Amino acid sequence: MVKNPVLTLFLGFLPGIGHYRVGRSGRGTLYLLLCIMSLFFGIVAGAAEGEEAFFFIGLFFSAVFWLINFMDLIIYLVRQNGSRISGVHVPPVHPMYVSEQLDGVIYAPAANENVQGRSSERFYTILLSFIPGLGHLQLGLMQRGLNLMIGFFGLFAMIVFVAILADQPGFLTFLIVLPIIWIFGMFDAIRHVQLKQAGETLQDKSVLEDWEEHRQGGKRSKWLSTVLSIMPGAGHMYLGLQKRGLQLMAGFLLSIYLLDVLQLSLFLFLVPLFWCFSFFDALQMQSRLNSGEGELEDVPIVDWLINHQKWLGIGLMALGLYYIADRMLIEYIQRVWGDWQLTSDIRYYFKTGLTALLLIGAGVKLLSGKKEVKPE
Structure with a gap:
């Protein structure tokens, strides 16, 4: 059985590193070399021939090898995590935990299986959560899982459809919202599986119902605020700062759109500056709220705009x-x-x-x- 399969799974995003962790150094070296060499030959061939097509071909094959590496690691972890341990000597434990004794060797199968079952459930939930909502469905949270799944794939389909229909590639900029939904779904599934293993009863509520309860109770989740702050303005709206959040979100998306339409590549450096200001401003607001300073004042970034419509x-x-x-x-x-x-x-x-x-x-x-x- 693999120790800490969750960490191994995340290390698998780096080609070959996850295989090194589970002792499959041969496969790890092979996948790492295939990914690097494919990308390297694509860059060299593209520079030598002056054609960008070679670079994209090398990038494509590198992505294919990375995907094979990741799927191979997932299959290995599932097989190892799902297999039962037979003939394994377990060290002696306290007599109160002894469930049976055979040939002078003390075993504690009940406690051992309980730990293994919890580890397996946590691992499968995180693995399924790579598809938004699927981990929640595995926990029995049908409404919450369907909300996340429909929201993620529905938003993706709508953005791509509108961009193709209007022939505006710049509209694809709004796809940056999808990683936020994905990260939120991943951490939310981890939180719920921890609550289940702690013995609490899970309630199948939609995300909006949770936010409404937090808002009415005056509570704000710090981790949720941090995750939402990845999208400028979303964290502020969650904290109740509607005017400030709306201005930050509209300003960020509008600046990207105008820079693309007007071809102002000289001012692209303003986009990361805008994002950093919004992210750390949301963290500061969350810190003020947790320190007990009372309700936050919703002060717009550009206050003169409200009085000068x-x-x-x-x-x-x-x-x-x-x-x-x-x-x-x-x-x-x-x-x-x-x-x-x-x-x-x-x-x-x-x-x-x-x-x-x-x-x-x-x-x-x-x-x-x-x-x-x-x-x-």
């Missing part, structure tokens, strides 16, 4: 006019003149000019702002 309306109108010009006016010019290069140049200069105007306008606004003098 006129500027928000102007921005939305400008965005609508931009899409009219980009999708209708330029297409009409292209059909009339029949010059593809002309429309390409117009679209390029239009985006460049619009970006320059926005930056100049923001600079003028900052320079013209009055500095407030605080009274002594």
Whole structure:
């Protein structure tokens, strides 16, 4: 039987490392070399021939070998964890735990099987939780498991369908929500299996029902807040900071979308800065709540936007006019003149000019702002 199969399973994400842990050094070396060499030859061939196709071919074969490595480790762990130990000498235990004695050797099969059963249940739950909701179904939590499963795969199908239908690859950015659901489902299944093994009765509630009970009771789960904070704004909303969370989430997604549409690769460094600010701000808010400072004040990041909705309306109108010009006016010019290069140049200069105007306008606004003098 493999000691700590959960740790071995997570080490299996690194090619060959999980096999090294269970003593299968030959397979571990083989899988590690196959993954590295496939990727290496793809990079070398792509650089030598000047073709990106070789790199993607090498990446594909490396991914295939990694998948074979991971599946092989899972099959091995399932077989080892499910097999019964026969003919194993168990060290003597306290007389109160002795269940039978054969040929002078003391065995404690009841206690040993209980420990093995708990370990097997925990391992199978974590293994099934790699598919969101499946671990909950294994625990008998049908409603909670179906909610997670339908939410994960339904959101994935909707995003991909809309991106293909609207011919907007930038819409695939919203797929970053899926890892958050996956991580939440994994840790939630682990929490429930721990509660079950502790002797507590599991209640089949949906995720939304749990959140509502926590909100009404004034309680907030620290680990759940941390997991939700991976998505900017989601952790703030869970803590009850709706305005702050909505602004952070909308600002993060809108910035990624605008950087893709306007082709502002120069400002891509702002995205990780935005994410780090949102993540650590949520952790700070959670710390304040746990310290007993009372209810958190929902202070928006940009408070002047609420009192100046006129500027928000102007921005939305400008965005609508931009899409009219980009999708209708330029297409009409292209059909009339029949010059593809002309429309390409117009679209390029239009985006460049619009970006320059926005930056100049923001600079003028900052320079013209009055500095407030605080009274002594």
